[in-house]
Amino acid sequence: MDVLADLTSLRERCRNWRAQGLTLALVPTMGYLHAGHLSLFDHARTLADRLVVSVFVNPTQFGPNEDLDRYPRDLERDTRLAAEHGVDLLFTPEAGAMYHPDHATWVEVPELAQGLCGASRPVHFRGVCTVVTKLFGLVRPDVAVFGQKDWQQLAIIRRMVRDLDLGVEIVGRPIYREADGLAMSSRNVYLTADERAQAPAIHGGLLRVQAALKAGEADAAKLALIFRAHLAEKLPGARVDYAEFVHPDSLGPVARLGAPTLLAVAVFLGKVRLIDNMLLEV
Numbered sequence: 001m002d003v004l005a006d007l008t009s010l011r012e013r014c015r016n017w018r019a020q021g022l023t024l025a026l027v028p029t030m031g032y033l034h035a036g037h038l039s040l041f042d043h044a045r046t047l048a049d050r051l052v053v054s055v056f057v058n059p060t061q062f063g064p065n066e067d068l069d070r071y072p073r074d075l076e077r078d079t080r081l082a083a084e085h086g087v088d089l090l091f092t093p094e095a096g097a098m099y100h101p102d103h104a105t106w107v108e109v110p111e112l113a114q115g116l117c118g119a120s121r122p123v124h125f126r127g128v129c130t131v132v133t134k135l136f137g138l139v140r141p142d143v144a145v146f147g148q149k150d151w152q153q154l155a156i157i158r159r160m161v162r163d164l165d166l167g168v169e170i171v172g173r174p175i176y177r178e179a180d181g182l183a184m185s186s187r188n189v190y191l192t193a194d195e196r197a198q199a200p201a202i203h204g205g206l207l208r209v210q211a212a213l214k215a216g217e218a219d220a221a222k223l224a225l226i227f228r229a230h231l232a233e234k235l236p237g238a239r240v241d242y243a244e245f246v247h248p249d250s251l252g253p254v255a256r257l258g259a260p261t262l263l264a265v266a267v268f269l270g271k272v273r274l275i276d277n278m279l280l281e282v
């Protein structure tokens with residue numbers, strides 16, 4: 001496995017591979033790898049001849065009061081795990097190398113970025129779209145793999161690629177969970193032991209809603225109350241940032257569930273904000 005931090009070297013290595021007729025898959029990450037990331041690598045390997053993974057804690061997708069400085073990092077461990085999971089090239093740039101001091105170009109999909117996580121993280125998706133566009137330009141992958149855990153991000157990237165004709169196939173992969181149901185996230189390390197023990201209640205709330213839907217309740221407002229009541233009971237210290245029913249592609253609000261609908265939630269446990277979601281089949 002090659003480990004490169006330099007943009008020119010990355011571009012050249014990928015260009016050489018393409019010149020040999022090899023296809024490339026890209027998985028962008030912020031590192032501190034867990035089994036969810038690794039499940040993306042394992043799948044991505046099956047889709048192309050060479051697998052490129054980026055580990056970059058992208059500063060432009062963090063707001064001023066967010067956790068950029070304390071975001072967990074362990075490049076040594078990430079390098080070992082990536083090598084063990086068939087990554088051919090690990091790209092680990094410094095922020096100063098990724099952005100010119102007078103960087104002035106942004107890629108945005110405002111229509112899909114205003115609700116859900118975008119409501120409390122106004123610059124987040126602009127930062128994500130911009131860095132993903134830069135990575136696509138450097139690597140020129142045939143296919144890029146993203147997790148459904150960040151469903152809104154995946155929907156935005158699909159739209160961006162379509163609208164800008166970027167010519168990259170976007171593949172979404174299922175949420176990888178701990179045995180107790182908690183969605184894996186690099187941010188789970190922030191949780192205290194008590195919070196970690198209670199956090200599976202978020203997934204429990206999603207399952208409770210799924211069961212109520214199966215039992216005949218199709219009113220989104222009532223289903224949202226079922227989620228909130230579950231959390232109030234099982235996770236009394238938590239604060240629900242949002243629990244919303246939306247169309248899986250347009251992310252527009254759904255008032256009554258008559259077609260597959262995404263239930264997307266974000267929950268604060270202390271200062272830690274965790275997201276989860278479930279595609280509800282009707």
Ligand code: AMP
Pocket residue numbers: 028029030031036037039040145146147148149150173174175176177183184185186
């Ligand atoms: P991150 O490092 O959190 O930016 O995530 C990098 C990629 O891994 C994104 O496409 C995420 O959606 C995906 N990912 C993160 N957690 C999970 C998970 N639990 N299951 C599946 N994919 C995930």
